[in-house]
Amino acid sequence: xxxxxRTLHDGAKDKLTPLTTLDPDAIGDFDELLTAMGRxxxxxxxxxxxxxxxxxxxxxxxxxxxxxxxxxxxVAKQSKLLIKMIDEGWLDVVVSTGALMAHGFIExxxxxxxxxxxxxxxxxxxxxxYNRVYDTLEPEANFTQAELVVREVMHQLMExxxxxxxxxxxxxxxxxxxxxxxxxxxxxxxxxxDKGVPVYIPAFTDSELALDVACSILAxxxxxxxxxxxxxxxxxxxxxxxxxFSYSKKMHGAKKMAIFTIGGGVPRNWAQxxxxxxxxxxxxxxxxxxxxxxxxxxxxxxEPVHWGGLSGCTYQEGISWGKFVPPAExxxxxxxxADATLAWPILIKGLQDRLKKKGQK
Numbered sequence: 001x002x003x004x005x006r007t008l009h010d011g012a013k014d015k016l017t018p019l020t021t022l023d024p025d026a027i028g029d030f031d032e033l034l035t036a037m038g039r040x041x042x043x044x045x046x047x048x049x050x051x052x053x054x055x056x057x058x059x060x061x062x063x064x065x066x067x068x069x070x071x072x073x074x075v076a077k078q079s080k081l082l083i084k085m086i087d088e089g090w091l092d093v094v095v096s097t098g099a100l101m102a103h104g105f106i107e108x109x110x111x112x113x114x115x116x117x118x119x120x121x122x123x124x125x126x127x128x129x130y131n132r133v134y135d136t137l138e139p140e141a142n143f144t145q146a147e148l149v150v151r152e153v154m155h156q157l158m159e160x161x162x163x164x165x166x167x168x169x170x171x172x173x174x175x176x177x178x179x180x181x182x183x184x185x186x187x188x189x190x191x192x193x194d195k196g197v198p199v200y201i202p203a204f205t206d207s208e209l210a211l212d213v214a215c216s217i218l219a220x221x222x223x224x225x226x227x228x229x230x231x232x233x234x235x236x237x238x239x240x241x242x243x244x245f246s247y248s249k250k251m252h253g254a255k256k257m258a259i260f261t262i263g264g265g266v267p268r269n270w271a272q273x274x275x276x277x278x279x280x281x282x283x284x285x286x287x288x289x290x291x292x293x294x295x296x297x298x299x300x301x302x303e304p305v306h307w308g309g310l311s312g313c314t315y316q317e318g319i320s321w322g323k324f325v326p327p328a329e330x331x332x333x334x335x336x337x338a339d340a341t342l343a344w345p346i347l348i349k350g351l352q353d354r355l356k357k358k359g360q361k
Contacts, residue, residue: 030346031353043336047343050298050334051350057258057296058090058351064254065296067091068271070263074104075113075133076341079188081348086191090351091260093250094192094199095267098207101172101189101199102146103138105209108179108187109149111142147212153178154216158235167242168201171213198250200243202270248277251292258296262340264303264311275323293325300336300343 011018020039027033031051038048057065067085082104085091103113114130114137125132129140153174157163163170176193183190192199204210220235231237251257251274261268278292303312315333318324325331336343 029353030349031351031357034346034350043338046334046336047338047347050300050336050343050347051354053296053298053332053334054260054347054351055354056332057260057298058088059355060256060258060296062255063258063296064092064251064256065090065258065260066093066095066251066271068095068259068261068263068267069100070097070265070267071100071340072103072133072136073262073340074100074107074188075136075138077113078341078344079104079107080186081344082188083186083191084348085260086188086195086197089195091197093247093271094188094197095247095271096199096201097265097267098168098201098204098209101201102208104188105149105175105179106138106142106146108185108190109146109183110185111139111145113138143208143212146208147215149178150175150209150212151216151219154213158216158220164236165242166236166238167240167246168204169198169243169246171204171209172199172201175209198246200247200270202240202243203266204238204240244277247271248274252278252290254292256295257292259294259298261297261299261301262344263301264299264309268299269310272318272321272323276321279322291322293331294323295325295330296332297324298334298336300338300340300347302337302339304337 019041020036022036022040022044027036034048034051036048037044038052039045040048057063067082069082073079073082082091082094086094107113116132116135116137120132122132125137131138131140153171156178157166157171157174172189173193176187176189176191176199179187179190180193189199191197201207201209217235221229221233257274259271272294275292275294278289281287282289297315297318299315301311303309305312305314314335315324315331319326319331324333327333336347
């Protein structure tokens with residue numbers, strides 16, 4: 001009978017990092033809370049470590065920071081977190097779902113969302129003009145009012161400026177300009193316009209904003225919907241490659257790149273594909289282009305890895321696609337598997353407190 005012999009090591013002598021019990025009496029602000037959480041375990045540690053990565057990316061003067069956002073974050077009343085990140089200069093580019101921007105746009109013109117109660121009937125909600133997003137209600141009347149504003153913007157673009165080619169970036173910029181000139185109060189597209197931050201919506205036609213744009217076209221000539229006229233007769237051409245090339249041009253000049261992600265989906269992948277795109281151009285077009293890899297990355301998303309979907313894929317997996325700088329070469333990543341409405345506010349408050357103490361914005 002053999003005996004297993006083990007050499008028991010001392011963690012301190014092996015220079016392992018010790019953990020520290022979280023003491024609420026020793027915590028005075030969100031920076032201290034997250035720092036303490038970073039010395040614990042599980043989700044608390046990942047969120048605490050995310051603050052370190054976030055501080056590094058926004059404090060690096062050579063770094064271009066891309067924010068990607070999906071999920072019903074604006075319906076969930078998280079808009080001011082994104083507005084804060086834009087206003088403080090923590091984001092240089094925003095990539096989003098159309099729905100998130102549409103609901104944020106509704107907020108920015110003074111309209112409201114409401115609480116859903118479990119005893120409400122969905123058919124009755126439809127009859128009353130309430131659209132449900134999990135535990136929140138979006139009145140259909142909001143969309144009607146928002147469409148009137150979009151129609152004003154589209155009239156300016158089509159009739160006054162005679163724009164012939166549009167992209168999601170240009171439409172978002174035009175809406176932001178309109179909000180900045182006509183409306184008081186905060187707004188995502190308004191802040192993006194004021195700060196010169198481009199907003200891209202890769203799946204633009206999958207949104208209420210696109211339906212409003214479509215209504216503006218059809219209000220001018222309904223024949224487009226009935227097939228009486230070909231696409232060449234549209235008042236403008238919508239070209240998604242304008243977004244891709246605009247984003248690529250911006251990232252081409254970046255010394256370093258970072259990505260901050262809420263959720264996943266199209267915004268995350270569209271933004272991350274900049275690395276493979278530059279590799280493809282270099283190889284297939286035989287052009288001398290710089291390798292584009294994200295040096296910093298933070299993702300807040302509850303989607304698990306084992307389903308195999310992109311929203312759950314890790315940054316380690318992304319390294320194999322040429323999207324990220326490996327940790328061994330200086331890449332810094334933070335994966336936070338949590339509901340963004342819980343983690344994102346704490347993370348932003350932690351960053352505010354930390355930078356304030358360091359005399360920064």
